[in-house]
Amino acid sequence: MSRRPGRWACGVIGVAVRVLPPGRRDRYRQEFAAEMYDVRAGERFRFACGVLSRAPSLRTALAESPMEDDMDRKTTWWGRLCCTLNQHDWERARSENGEYYRVCARCGRDDYRPSGGGTGGVEFGIMGGSH
């Protein structure tokens, strides 16, 4: 049995993580990935759906206890329109494992993709959003 979580479960977790504040996504992406390895293969998708269903609660909980790495996002209607039109205000960010990626200072979208090359199946493949 492969211990690596399946594509669908990873995809659902990826969506759940996108609900969270940008400064916290890396942590929870890794944390959920680690927990998936402790869930039986047949239950991973259900586990991922459970995480997704509670992601708004987690976001609320995180908002109640802001940390330093949370970004201040005061978005005007013009900024929201720009983001809707894929004209993001990109900033460089760095993940906890040292990889650089871009994150929009307005809407929080990022183009983070974990490097998955040649790791023997340990890396957690998230469906990264690109725009």
Next chain:
Amino acid sequence: MTTTTQLVLTALLDDPAVERFGAEIRMMAGLASGTLYPILARLEGVGWLESRWEDIDARVAGRPARRYYRLTAEGEMRAQDALARAHRPRIQLRPLGGEA
């Protein structure tokens, strides 16, 4: 305090010195997936919990590093107090009999 928070605190107080990861706490508390993390985030936010990444080489271990949680000294004290208050009956019943 919600029942689920009480379950999480009870699990963490089982042995406060031991660091536990999410799946372990979830199983001890008997919670569904996803329910645990908002509670852990709140407890960590108010300083009752501290957490750290497991120090492993993911390639060697064959899995990503886990996040370990443990009650802080203050958290342990407050959790015990909060659970004691939660379990205390709100209406004080007088003992039966003895008085005419």
